[in-house]
Amino acid sequence: MSGTDTARRLVEATQELLWERGYVGTSPRAIQQRAGAGQGSMYHHFGGKPDLARAAVRRSAAQVREAADAVLAREGSARERVRAYLEREREVLRGCRVGGLAQDPDVVADPELRAPLAETFTWLRGRLADVLEEGRAGGEFGPGLDTAGTAAAIVAVVQGGYVLARSAGEPGPFHEAADGLLALLDAHAARATPAS
Amino acid sequence: MSGTDTARRLVEATQELLWERGYVGTSPRAIQQRAGAGQGSMYHHFGGKPDLARAAVRRSAAQVREAADAVLAREGSARERVRAYLEREREVLRGCRVGGLAQDPDVVADPELRAPLAETFTWLRGRLADVLEEGRAGGEFGPGLDTAGTAAAIVAVVQGGYVLARSAGEPGPFHEAADGLLALLDAHAARATPAS
């Protein structure tokens, strides 16, 4: 079972390094050191860096989807669940474990590496669209709300918010963008239920 | 003058490579080959890769600001200028020359490399907020429009739209997010001038 444990540690170390340094910035040597595993060990369990990266990216993508679903499945209005999703984000300056990899040309060029990214964002947009649709059906938003487009905008604001925050060196811009989007969504809610 | 020309070609080659492969993925060797310059030439004009990268990032940032201002300074309503900015984007799958660098840890860790990114997005958010403010003053939007927050959301949707598009392998998600945001903004416009 020690072997299985080593394989798991190698994948986890790769996940961390991919998050921090991207694919091109992650070396087999760094993975081995962080996992506390030797070279022979790594090449015994995995075919090499691309093989390890594929396992790591699949796992990170699954974790991101799970974390998002945990927030979106909570009780509350659609507006409240969207707000919770936008404000759930932590460690803004670290960026997104999955979205950050889209910047790497070697990732987008490899179908097996890119697939988990595509699946994650397709799923997330659909999940958010479902939440918005529930809200619209319940009269929370006006009937004209473009649920699919709004869902795509929400996901984009989060991913772009990371870019703005990392560029600024502080998390402020992430929250400004998220709050700005929520305020726009509230205008739609106000139309459905005019203020007293 | 040949030296000046070589220096310019080195900077331009570095700009292209930073856009395509990021900082960590760009080698001095690749820069020299793309610029058609020798090693001695490169190290005569620049102190090394970080020095060259600083010049290249500053130039790319200035070009991005110039291109954005060209669109935002055009004639038309605020809504129309925001739409023009969102739809101006080309070559979506290549991403943003400036925002893409925010993913690189070596870029955000170097104050001189990160500064042009911070300046670009601070300027862009302010420029968009000004456009929205003009629209609000002219009665185009309701008085409750959060111009600064909306501006941040617009910039984030563009940067995040690139992430979604590159993840998907096709530009569709970029445009879906942009259209979704515009539709939300239109709800605010509709409140200012109720539909007949």
Next chain:
DNA sequence: GTCTATATATAGATAGAC
């Protein structure tokens, strides 16, 4: 200003002992 030679470190992996 540009060229070629040289130098150290790391990337990424294979081979074979244990």
Next chain:
DNA sequence: GTCTATCTATATATAGAC
């Protein structure tokens, strides 16, 4: 399963000739 030795290529630069 893990370890050490070894290997080729590249990253990133410096030195000094021309």
